[in-house]
Amino acid sequence: MTTLQNSQQVAFLRGINVGRAKRVAMADLRKLLGDLGFANVRTVLNSGNVVYDADRVAPAEAAARIEEALVLKLGVAARVTVLSARQFSELIAQNTLAPVADAARLLALVLNNPADVQRLAPLLQQPWQPEALALGQWAAYAWCPDGVLASKVLAALGAMLGDGVTSRNWATMHKLKLLLDGADVAAPASIQET
Structure with a gap:
């Protein structure tokens, strides 16, 4: 098991892909976070759960950046909550x-x-x-x-x-913990949405 890295964060997007409103493809979400400068972006399921490396960006700043980019790039307004790996x-x-x-x-x-x-x-x-x-x-x-x-x-x-x-x-939440703990996300189909 890998020790939690200081730069890892978990983002929770509120209310996306529930019914027909606020549809966001997980591939688009991963690209959006990558374009924001976050690395090793992985999603869990299709409901706005993202694990990534944020380098030195504080969780509150990451949340604000993601919220703004969702509106500007994908046309979706969604509240974003971000926790550091330690907080999670x-x-x-x-x-x-x-x-x-x-x-x-x-x-x-x-x-x-x-x-x-x-x-x-x-x-x-x-x-x-x-x-x-x-x-x-x-x-x-x-x-x-x-x-x-x-x-x-x-x-x-x-x-x-x-x-x-x-x-x-x-x-x-357990699936997110597995990603943070260094689980191989390519193997279990239930963890990463493509």
């Missing part, structure tokens, strides 16, 4: 729901502004059973045993944060 590793480690939950029904809601976790803290006091909610420094975690469409936790988080959060299921 912390996000993974801070999920207290992961050991007991099915990865398809466990969501990580990545915060665009980490300070929003303070706004979410009162939600921990509410009874969500059979659902569950946990908070970390970079994300909220929601266990949705009856599915995401019926989730009261997700509805509450969405009402509080709007587009200030983007969600991914835990299986997708």
